[in-house]
Amino acid sequence: DSGVTQTPKHLITATGQRVTLRCSPRSGDLSVYWYQQSLDQGLQFLIQYYNGEERAKGNILERFSAQQFPDLHSELNLSSLELGDSALYFCASSVGVTGSETQYFGPGTRLLVL
Amino acid sequence: GNSVTQMEGPVTLSEEAFLTINCTYTATGYPSLFWYVQYPGEGLQLLLKATKADDKGSNKGFEATYRKETTSFHLEKGSVQVSDSAVYFCALSEAGANNLFFGTGTRLTVIP
Numbered sequence: 001d002s003g004v005t006q007t008p009k010h011l012i013t014a015t016g017q018r019v020t021l022r023c024s025p026r027s028g029d030l031s032v033y034w035y036q037q038s039l040d041q042g043l044q045f046l047i048q049y050y051n052g053e054e055r056a057k058g059n060i061l062e063r064f065s066a067q068q069f070p071d072l073h074s075e076l077n078l079s080s081l082e083l084g085d086s087a088l089y090f091c092a093s094s095v096g097v098t099g100s101e102t103q104y105f106g107p108g109t110r111l112l113v114l
Numbered sequence: 115g116n117s118v119t120q121m122e123g124p125v126t127l128s129e130e131a132f133l134t135i136n137c138t139y140t141a142t143g144y145p146s147l148f149w150y151v152q153y154p155g156e157g158l159q160l161l162l163k164a165t166k167a168d169d170k171g172s173n174k175g176f177e178a179t180y181r182k183e184t185t186s187f188h189l190e191k192g193s194v195q196v197s198d199s200a201v202y203f204c205a206l207s208e209a210g211a212n213n214l215f216f217g218t219g220t221r222l223t224v225i226p
Contacts, residue, residue: 002157033213043203045213056213090157099207100146100165103214105157 003027004106006091012112018079021109025072025093031055032074033094033103034066038087049074050097081113116141120204120217127194127224135189135220137178137204145206147171147180147187148214152201161189161202194224 003026013019025032034046036059045058049068060066063081068074078085088110092103121136139145146165150158162171167182176191187204204217 002159004157031212035214042218043214043216045215048212050212056211058213092158094212097212099209099211100163101207101212102148102160102163105150105159107157 002104002106004091004093004104006089006106006109008109009107010110010112012114013081014114015081015083017081017113018077019081019111021076021078021089021091021111023074023076023091023093023106025074025091026104029093029095029104030072031094031097031101032068032072033092034060034074034076035090035092035105036087037090037108038084041087043090046076055097078111083113086111086113116145116206116208116215118204118206118215118217121220123201123219124221124223127222129196129224129226130193131224133189133191133194133198133222135202135204135222137187137189137217139185139187139204139206141185141206141208143209145208147178148205148207149176149178149187149189150203150205150216152203152219154200158203194222196224196226198222199224 005024046060048056091106094101148163149161162173164171164180205214
């Protein structure tokens, strides 16, 4: 158990809908990262927050947004969903922001868009 | 830019066989290098890491050495077990950046 929790575990929705994925980092970790794992794109970095502020952005679509709240949990919002958004979404956390730090991954949320 | 190239899978080995999974990288600076493992139905777990050239990361019998001259970080284990069956990801994190760049993953199956 990494100490990172993600809800829900599974999500099934329809095209055009909006969903929210939730992540609680390990106790004491200030950084939260979101990754998408799909069969065709592999594991891709989406976005990072550090202590409530956006820190880095990767291949995140404009239809997707995220935030980190004062209690450090984070939410990833996916809107106008398309079939291609079906994937496993991972949250990870780390203490700080240096490149050498270990990131601890949650179990993921599996999203299926029908 | 940053990229990680991993050995194509899947890899099937008999128990107690020697394992090598090749990983090479491209980075503009001096990255940290990682191996993560994903067991069926689970998230990724850090297996080992190395943060500078010639460092060797090791854990659970797995080893990898950070080779700057060949830009490689190959994963090795002397004697694999059935419980090592999983998908292994090589990744890098650029100095000054925080996000991980992952390879495509290599699925390992160990048969008794």
